[in-house]
Amino acid sequence: MKIALVGYGKMGHMLESTALSFGNEVVTTIDVIAPDAKVKVASGDYEAVAKAVIESGAEGVIEFTHPSSVMGNIKALLPSKIPLVVGTTGWNDKHEEVAALAAQCGGTVMTSANFSIGVNLFYKIVEEASKLINAFDEYDAAVWEMHHNQKADSPSGTALDVARHVLAGFTKKNEIVTDAFHSKPLPNQLHVSSTRCGSVPGTHTVYFDSPADTIELTHTARSRQGFASGAVHALENLKRFLDEGKLSSGKLYGMKDVFPEF
Ligand SMILES: NC(=O)c1ccc[n+]([C@@H]2O[C@H](COP(=O)([O-])OP(=O)(O)OC[C@H]3O[C@@H](n4cnc5c(N)ncnc54)[C@H](O)[C@@H]3O)[C@@H](O)[C@H]2O)c1
Known part of the structure; x- marks a missing residue:
């Protein structure tokens, strides 16, 4: 066309x-x-x-x-x-x-x-994983993202979308927090943190953490x-x-x- x-x-x-x-x-x-x-x-x-x-x-x-x-x-x-x-x-x-x-x-x-098709697949995978892990009380969750040092906004819009997909499955959390914590986080709060460094085109990770182990789901963009x-x-x-x-x-x-x- x-x-x-x-x-x-x-x-x-x-x-x-x-x-x-x-x-x-x-x-x-x-x-x-x-x-x-x-x-x-x-x-x-x-x-x-x-x-x-x-x-x-x-x-x-x-x-x-x-x-x-x-x-x-x-x-x-x-x-x-x-x-x-x-x-x-x-x-x-x-x-x-x-x-x-x-x-x-x-x-x-x-x-x-x-x-990115991969990021949109990642949203679905994150939501399904969140639903599955939600049944196990010992797991906590968090979102982290990293981008190049020229990026103006923080956190990335994609990280916020990833967080919304976590919340859709992980019903014990209902609040996204993007600032630093100055006291203990509440159990209903989902922390979304950001790092800016070098030329990274965009990495997003969801952590599900229990006393015994950590499950990490990561999407890594290689380029635009x-x-x-x-x-x-x-x-x-x-x-x-x-x-x-x-x-x-x-x-x-x-x-x-x-x-x-x-
Ligand atoms: N949705 C996505 O998947 C996705 C992916 C990458 C970037 N983006 C977004 O796309 C936008 C552009 O990203 P980029 O990396 O190409 O930026 P860039 O700065 O390299 O290019 C933007 C270009 O738009 C031009 N421009 C500004 N106003 C204009 C106008 N009125 N008419 C015509 N041209 C105009 C600028 O002169 C510049 O050359 C940003 O908002 C970025 O966040 C979205």
Whole structure:
């Protein structure tokens, strides 16, 4: 399919090579500063982004930019009704607003805070393990994550999602704590801790600990490749499911909608 890439940074470049390797065509790349982008737009000129996408003849759009730009891009792109996959993070609190906008103008958007297939499998494995281990009172649980030293947010959005999947199965805990403890943790508190170091692309571990042993479940990302592959497949499936009538336009979709395996 013909794909437009909005945001031509680290992810944009990886999305381009991935989309091409899957047999797609990248009809345009749009960015505010990247010198090698096909189209340069002024920062904040979201209408110019939408115009460039429409003029490219794209059948689908993938947006990986910056939390400060993502809402402007979504609002400008939705009325074009070209299926849109958004990878930019940091707008979870705007999902309802975007769903309402999509319903209003008939545009379709799909998003995930983590497009890695492995991480989404990890969520399911963690939830199943939590349910199983929940039956044994001697086990405690905790979540730890490590990322490169350029990452701005802490803990990672993925670590919080991992923690939610632990809570879904481990019913004796119901509160996520991301700060340091200054007194003994309460039994209902699930600690989520973070380390920032070097170039680590992303490691997430869940610990189930008893007096006798520790069970560790770890997902280790090797590169950004997993995010790019997941996002391109998500757009291919979104377009196909819309064409086949399995999904309807005018909605905000998530991973489960475009990857029925989840
Ligand atoms: N959902 C996922 O699986 C996933 C995976 C990796 C990264 N991310 C997120 O994707 C985003 C981008 O990551 P990155 O590593 O590519 O960052 P990056 O800084 O390397 O690239 C972002 C690019 O977007 C451009 N940009 C900013 N505003 C723009 C606009 N309005 N129009 C066009 N281009 C614009 C910037 O100039 C920059 O070149 C971040 O929010 C990151 O957290 C999500």
